[in-house]
Amino acid sequence: EVQLVESGGGIVQPGGSLRLSCAASGFTFSDHYMDWVRQAPGAGLEWVGRSRNKDYRYTPEYAAAVKGRFTISRDESKNLLYLQMNSLKTEDTAVYYCARGRNGFDSWGQGTLVTVS
Amino acid sequence: DIQMTQSPSSLSASVGDRVTITCRASPGIGNSLTWFQQKPGKAPKSLIYDASTLQSGVPSKFSGSGSGTDFTLTISSLQPEDFATYYCQQYIAHPFTFGPGTKVDI
Numbered sequence: 363e364v365q366l367v368e369s370g371g372g373i374v375q376p377g378g379s380l381r382l383s384c385a386a387s388g389f390t391f392s393d394h395y396m397d398w399v400r401q402a403p404g405a406g407l408e409w410v411g412r413s414r415n416k417d418y419r420y421t422p423e424y425a426a427a428v429k430g431r432f433t434i435s436r437d438e439s440k441n442l443l444y445l446q447m448n449s450l451k452t453e454d455t456a457v458y459y460c461a462r463g464r465n466g467f468d469s470w471g472q473g474t475l476v477t478v479s
Numbered sequence: 480d481i482q483m484t485q486s487p488s489s490l491s492a493s494v495g496d497r498v499t500i501t502c503r504a505s506p507g508i509g510n511s512l513t514w515f516q517q518k519p520g521k522a523p524k525s526l527i528y529d530a531s532t533l534q535s536g537v538p539s540k541f542s543g544s545g546s547g548t549d550f551t552l553t554i555s556s557l558q559p560e561d562f563a564t565y566y567c568q569q570y571i572a573h574p575f576t577f578g579p580g581t582k583v584d585i
Contacts, residue, residue: 406566406578407517407566409577459523465513465525465534466568467515467570468528469525472522
């Protein structure tokens with residue numbers, strides 16, 4: 363069974379940093395693209411970025427709103443996906459989800475809340 | 480960026496109703512469209528990908544159609560567990576973009 367579990371959320375001051383993790387299990391992590399999606403309180407879904415699979419050397423893509431501030435990486439040995447968030451702004455407050463980028467986004471984690479205040 | 484719109488933004492329906500939600504992409508996206516269901520406080524759940532292919536385990540009362548710019552999600556007979564917000568999303572080009580959502584309530 364595919365399982366994705368996010369962690370690392372919390373409260374951080376504007377300008378601060380936070381690193382989110384997504385623990386993946388139940389599938390071959392290196393074979394799959396992985397994405398981060400966020401949802402601000404009461405708002406819709408917003409794509410944050412993507413990590414391609416091993417064949418593409420895990421190269422990332424980012425939304426314009428986070429490019430230059432956020433970095434997506436992986437630890438293949440631990441089946442972990444990361445989202446390093448720097449220079450955080452109040453508008454980054456959201457629940458952050460990781461998702462597997464197969465057949466659209468076929469599996470999602472439960473999300474972790476980041477509050478910038 | 481590819482713009483995604485949905486209509487209606489909300490609708491009220493009854494158990495047993497047939498419900499149709501529309502999603503429009505500008506410019507066109509071929510069939511690179513997926514639909515999600517989200518309930519309050521929960522993660523999105525993927526229903527359909529490639530515009531019309533049901534994700535594994537999703538009941539057949541859900542169906543998707545369309546290509547290019549116009550897409551629909553249909554729920555054939557609404558059940559109490561289907562009251563939720565539904566989003567479309569394109570994945571043909573970065574940045575991937577979502578529609579604003581359609582809230583289906585009683």
